Amino acid sequence: MSAFSLELKDVRKSFGKSEIIRGTNLQVPTGERFAVIGPNGAGKSTLFNLISGRFGISSGDILLNGASTVGLRPFEINRLGLSRSFQITNIFHRLTVYENLRCAVLWSLGYKYSFWHRLNGLKDAHERAEAVLEQIGLQRRRSVAAGLLTYAEQRALEIGITIAGGADVILLDEPTAGMSRSESDAAVELIRKVTVGKTLLMVEHDMSVVFGLADKIAVLVYGEMIACDTPANIRGNAKVQEAYLGSHAPEEAAS
Numbered sequence: 001m002s003a004f005s006l007e008l009k010d011v012r013k014s015f016g017k018s019e020i021i022r023g024t025n026l027q028v029p030t031g032e033r034f035a036v037i038g039p040n041g042a043g044k045s046t047l048f049n050l051i052s053g054r055f056g057i058s059s060g061d062i063l064l065n066g067a068s069t070v071g072l073r074p075f076e077i078n079r080l081g082l083s084r085s086f087q088i089t090n091i092f093h094r095l096t097v098y099e100n101l102r103c104a105v106l107w108s109l110g111y112k113y114s115f116w117h118r119l120n121g122l123k124d125a126h127e128r129a130e131a132v133l134e135q136i137g138l139q140r141r142r143s144v145a146a147g148l149l150t151y152a153e154q155r156a157l158e159i160g161i162t163i164a165g166g167a168d169v170i171l172l173d174e175p176t177a178g179m180s181r182s183e184s185d186a187a188v189e190l191i192r193k194v195t196v197g198k199t200l201l202m203v204e205h206d207m208s209v210v211f212g213l214a215d216k217i218a219v220l221v222y223g224e225m226i227a228c229d230t231p232a233n234i235r236g237n238a239k240v241q242e243a244y245l246g247s248h249a250p251e252e253a254a255s
């Protein structure tokens, strides 16, 4: 068993003649929370797309729990234990909150979307969906159509859908984007709670979220990982200050 849930080894990705990811290395130890930060266009989303299998890498290797995922399709990587959030787009707006979660559980079990006729017999899926519903604090909203939830509730549901299948490695894409300060504080607490014992990699622009939640921060600038360190060391890293953080890092971690 690898000590690292996720490893990137000299990963490169080009679109046409443009090299967007330029030899990235990253080791995420099992059970740790990592944040990837960097300026707009640095390649953060591309990196997520490579890790989750949406795009193929041009060269290098990506290991999930010690095994290479190169060449695998997103659902195959998902079945190996990696789940990625998609910023609300994976919510079915006409289904209720509970149905969305049950759907996500069934998807992870391999029922895809042809499961409807078997639903009642699937006690495990029901219990798992109920457990996630409780974890994300939306029990009272269980019968509400997801499209009628508030924005913050939809983002919580999105996190619920991401963790519903029981994946060990969770990728969250800007989980607090568009939230007020108090909503984002609540989201941080939710993420902290649902990722206990799991490995988290998140892309996030809000530095108080990043510094409050991450064990380690990886800084990506123009496709190169210029630093990966604890929040305190990242705050004090002159190279990072110059390339990205400037005066934007919070004075003290918000944890």
Ligand SMILES: Nc1ncnc2c1ncn2[C@@H]1O[C@H](COP(=O)(O)OP(=O)(O)OP(=O)(O)O)[C@@H](O)[C@H]1O
Pocket: 015, 020, 038, 039, 040, 041, 042, 043, 044, 045, 046, 047
């Ligand atoms: N499918 C694609 N084809 C061609 N170029 C792409 C593709 N996807 C991303 N890029 C380019 O890769 C670069 C990095 O984009 P990416 O979205 O990964 O950056 P980012 O760090 O996530 O930015 P932001 O913080 O603004 O979301 C950009 O120049 C973008 O235009």
